[in-house]
Amino acid sequence: MALKSELLLNKVQVAMFMKDAVERSVDWLYLRNLLHRFIESKQTFPFAELCYLHANVFNSENDEEELYKLMAAVELLVLAFDMFDDLEDLDNFTEPWMDIDRGEAINSSSFLYTLSLSHIHSLSSPYRSEILGLFLEYALQAMKGQHIDLANAVKTEKECLQMMRWKSGSLTALAAEAGVMFACGKRYEEVKEYGHQVGIVGQIENDYKGLFTPHKQDRKFLKPSLALLYLQRKFNQTxxxxxxxxHSGKDFDEYFGSIVAFKEKLLEAGVTQYLNVMKHIALKKAETYIKKLPLPAEKLDELLTNLIKK
Amino acid sequence: MQEIVNFLIENPDVLEKVVNGQASLIGVKDSDELLGIITGLTDGLKLLPPAGFWK
Structure with missing residues (x-):
């Protein structure tokens, strides 16, 4: 992920602003270093990119320092949610927060979540109350989606898409809407809608990659997902x-012989095609909503280039 | 959408007719869904390549 247009997000700066937020709130070196380590583990900042893109499309004369503070808050929130997700699912053991005492990890994620909200409060933007409102609205929605996922409450394709919209789409919609609110103090239904769709696309890709995570370490395949729901229809012997x-508990290479053989099986069953269709439907919906925005053609093109055509 | 995808996988001739505009699909709500189905079933199936923003 990288912005394709002339917009240039400085990723080092995003991490620096995240660390700065930590330093302003934590004077105890042990905790400060721990949180810095978590921030340093992040290689990409897609949610900051979404925020940056939208702030610049809706207003080309933003206060850059304030905007980086906002992006840091967005990424701190997402980091907190990523940590909660791993701690709740007990997976992704290579992440640094899975390598420490569980209690400390949970407290660290609560800290980062609250720090994100308090950081918004410290913005000098005239729209900081509205931005904080967006953070709270979407954080609650993401937690609702997460709980549905944790409770294995999804039984149908429709319910699964709703869960993905809340769990993942909320965070991408937040990043986009926060950028727009920061830039012009407005909300657009279209941004909210395509923001959610972009999140669904990301979740489908994550779920597909998740199919190839070593089975013994990760029980994700057993959780309701579009792939599992499709398989449960038992359209064919594959x-x-x-x-x-x-349900065997074996790794895919142990069961099917190799990753290539497993991929062939997924294709034979129709899972790959089904996920690809669902992904492209979400992309088309996002494209339609982008085109409805009351913006000049070059601004729409900027959004389409970065969100759809990449 | 599960039934539609499975049907089109099992009946590639129908998919071809849909692509060429010679057949329409019942149960497809709008053009976004139709275009998503066509693109999803005819584009880069083996690797499910990342698309859009996540590429």
């Missing part, structure tokens, strides 16, 4: 075979 593998 779907039945894959479902048997899912």
């Amino acid at each position: 779907s039945v075979d894959i479902l048997q593998y899912v």
Whole structure:
């Protein structure tokens, strides 16, 4: 992920502003260093990119320092949610927060979550109350989606898409809407809608990659997802075979021989095609909403280039 | 959408007719869904390549 247009987000600056927020709130070196380590583990800042893109599309004369503070707050919130997600799912053991005492990890994520909100409060933007409102609205929505996921409450494609919209789409919609609010103090229904769709696209890709995570370390395949729901329809014998593998507790290479053989099975069952279709439907919906925005053609093109055509 | 995708995988001739505008699909709500189905079933299936913003 990288902005394709002439906009240039300084990723080092985003991390620096995140660390600065930590330093302003934590004078105890042990905790400060721990939180810095978590921030340093981040290689990409897609949510900051979304925020930056929208702030610049809706207003080309933003206060850059304030905007970086906002982006830092967005990324701190997402980092907190990523940590909560791993701690709740007990996966992603390579992440630094999974390598420390569980209590400390939970407290660190609570700290980063609250720090993100308090950082918004410290902005000098005239729209900081509205931005804080967006953070609270979407954080609650993301937590609702997360809980549905944790409770394995999804039974149908429609419910799964709703869960993904809340769990993942909320955070991308927040990043986009926060950028717009910062830039012009307005909300657009279109931004909210395509913001959610962009999140769904990301979640579908994550879920697909998740199919290839070593099975023994990760029980994700057993959780309701679009892929699992499709397999459970048992349209063909290959779907039945894959479902048997899912419940076998074995790794895919142990069960199917290799990753290539497993990918072939997913294709044979129709899972890959189904996920690809669902992804492209979300992309098309996002494109339609972008085109409805009351913006000049070159601004629309900027959004389409970065969000759809990349 | 599950039934539609499965049907089109099992009946590639129908997919071809849909792509060429010679057949329409019942149960598809709008052009976003139709275009998503066509693109999703005809573009880069083996790797499910990242698309859009996440590329």
